[in-house]
Amino acid sequence: MSSDDFSLKRMRFKKHPHTQLEAFKFAYEGIMHCIRTQRNFRIELALAAVALGLSIWLKTGLAIIVACIVSVLVLEMINTAIEATIDLITEEYHPLARIAKDVAAGAVLVASLGAALIGAITLIPPLLEKLT
Numbered sequence: 568m569s570s571d572d573f574s575l576k577r578m579r580f581k582k583h584p585h586t587q588l589e590a591f592k593f594a595y596e597g598i599m600h601c602i603r604t605q606r607n608f609r610i611e612l613a614l615a616a617v618a619l620g621l622s623i624w625l626k627t628g629l630a631i632i633v634a635c636i637v638s639v640l641v642l643e644m645i646n647t648a649i650e651a652t653i654d655l656i657t658e659e660y661h662p663l664a665r666i667a668k669d670v671a672a673g674a675v676l677v678a679s680l681g682a683a684l685i686g687a688i689t690l691i692p693p694l695l696e697k698l699t
């Protein structure tokens with residue numbers, strides 16, 4: 568390997584070096600991107616706050632509510648990443664692009680319905696008890 572090749576490799580390696588702190592900053596930017604651009608993500612955050620508030624007020628199992636919230640938010644973020652990746656690959660219609668986006672959106676829907684069901688099972692009985 569010539570010295571030119573070596574310095575070229577070093578330059579390429581140096582193109583994206585980052586510290587652990589910067590890695591957290593990139594992750595934070597990803598979260599903020601979802602908040603800024605994804606209406607569904609903002610709605611899910613608002614519902615998460617309501618569910619958390621109710622769970623604390625009613626003294627129900629908090630862990631299951633947190634698990635539901637995290638799974639829905641994480642899947643929404645993965646869905647957003649898949650949409651961006653597909654849009655980067657093609658702006659043309661492609662059946663595989665449709666499948667990728669539809670399956671990712673379906674995953675969010677499954678998690679959301681599951682979370683809604685678990686939320687109802689966990690929160691409604693103690694809520695009715697409290698209100699009656």
Ligand SMILES: Nc1ncnc2c1ncn2[C@@H]1O[C@H](COP(=O)(O)OP(=O)(O)OP(=O)(O)O)[C@@H](O)[C@H]1O
Pocket residue numbers: 605650657658659660661662664665666668669672
């Ligand atoms: N390149 C493509 N080829 C084929 N079908 C596509 C393509 N892009 C989008 N679609 C179809 O259009 C639907 C909506 O795609 P879009 O990228 O607008 O996602 P979205 O669900 O509206 O996302 P957002 O959360 O950004 O509003 C997809 O679920 C898919 O069925």
